[in-house]
Amino acid sequence: MLVDSRGTVCGPELENCLPSKSRFRRLAPDNTLVDGPPLTGYYTSYPAMDREGTAVFWRDGKLLAVDADLDAHELFAMDDSRNVMNRTLLLGDGRVVVSLDSEVLTFHSPLGPLAEGPWPCGDANLRGNPVLG
Structure with a gap:
């Protein structure tokens, strides 16, 4: 999950069955779930979020x-069934880094710098668990 600078929680759902009915969702202030795009596949990298509120992650070979309006954008796709349970890194110049088994893939993207917030996956969460000030 991700928590943005306003404390909004969002992220890809994980459902323990295939075919998946998972979606990207946001938790609304009234504790209801706001539906985002449906997600195919099962294994998902830990997401990162940029300053505009766009989450980025690897799932099902993509x-x-x-984005903040819950619109999905496919930035890259390949025929790949490797299981990914690693972090997604978002570097300042829009580069996105994910690891697939023993490979590290780097992509140029239109994303902005990593969000400032309690848990946008800063430094791949190397700074420890999220802390609200």
Whole structure:
């Protein structure tokens, strides 16, 4: 999950069955779920979020971005069934880095710098668990 600078929680759902009915969702202030785009596949990298509120992650052979309006954008796709359970890194110049098994893939994207917030996956969460100030 991701928590933006306003404390909004969002992220890809994980459902323990295939075919998946998972979606990218946002938790609304009234504790209801707001539906985002449906997601295919099962294994998902930990997402990162840029300053505009766009989440980016790898799922089902695709590098996906879901913007603040919950619109999905496929940034890259390949025929690949490797299981990914690693972090997604978002570097300052829009580069996105994911690892697939023993490979590290780097992509140029239109994304902005990593968000400032309690848990946008800063430094791949190397700074520890999220802390609200």
